């Protein structure tokens with residue numbers, strides 16, 4: 001009986017394989033064969049196929065691939081780590097069978113990643129590479145998923161090197177030397193030593209374009225949040241630098257994923273006086289539009305703000321990373337005091353930001369809201385998160401991708417920053 005089952009499964013997979021491997025003309029094989037070795041690895045297509053209860057993912061690459069596959073639970077995902085990869089695949093991939101979504105992009109310099117969202121507990125039945133054939137010009141990575149239950153789910157563990165990838169050793173994102181972190185918060189003893197800040201002439205501002213790489217953020221009709229916020233952040237940094245009043249740093253300047261905790265750490269390592277995280281929102285109601293500003297609060301100001309924070313806090317999950325706790329919890333009254341000062345300063349800056357943005361762009365009603373955003377949790381750096389607008393609204397999306405609008409709103413932010421530091 002068992003033998004019969006495996007014969008049937010073999011035939012099923014054989015059929016599946018031929019379904020997923022459309023023949024290509026021989027000429028295209030010959031013309032591209034020469035270019036393969038000179039160019040970096042490119043992912044050419046990603047297809048899903050479902051037959052009976054199995055779901056197969058096939059990714060075509062221009063060269064031989066050295067990949068690492070592992071799975072995660074809560075939520076269930078499969079992660080494929082790759083060498084540096086160029087992506088020649090459309091952004092939206094139709095869900096199928098056991099797969100509810102697929103994302104891909106840069107995970108850190110020199111590393112690409114594909115994250116496959118699974119509908120529930122799913123096991124990897126098998127995975128392998130098919131070399132090019134006469135009919136197929138590319139290498140194919142094939143992964144077969146089979147349904148499981150919570151009880152039968154077998155987590156496919158990353159090897160030692162992958163454990164490092166998924167741990168908190170996070171990518172170095174800037175070529176500039178980063179000052180070594182001053183561990184003011186030491187977990188075991190709970191000591192907190194407020195250090196006198198070195199005297200400096202210029203205020204330090206860290207601008208944080210949200211998402212990036214394997215985490216695209218919200219998706220509009222013709223744009224992605226990660227691109228919109230990077231372009232805006234670069235414009236803001238350009239204008240801030242032009243004033244010669246600030247030292248300005250970006251948490252990322254390319255299309256790369258940065259863990260939320262790392263963004264907070266960059267601000268702290270830079271001894272930032274201000275941290276601004278830039279985002280763009282998405283919502284089902286397509287008529288909703290306008291800019292909004294968020295500051296940290298464990299108690300959300302309203303249900304929408306709470307939902308937004310949940311969504312933005314998903315970034316590490318979306319990128320296929322499992323982090324444990326965030327900064328170690330330290331019970332110390334001095335931290336509470338430092339945090340209260342930081343919170344008050346954050347609120348003050350948020351208000352300044354809103355009054356400068358008024359008249360420059362449409363504001364969402366109750367423009368200043370509160371929620372538990374992870375990226376705002378530096379205890380000693382005033383931090384705000386700006387949702388520039390709604391990528392799901394046609395007018396907002398048009399503005400978000402316009403140079404003119406970007407320049408105008410960034411100028412408003414520079415005014416707000418000047419007012420906050422009273423530098424004018």
Ligand SMILES: [Zn+2]
Pocket residue numbers: 210211217218225279280312
């Ligand atoms: Zn976002």
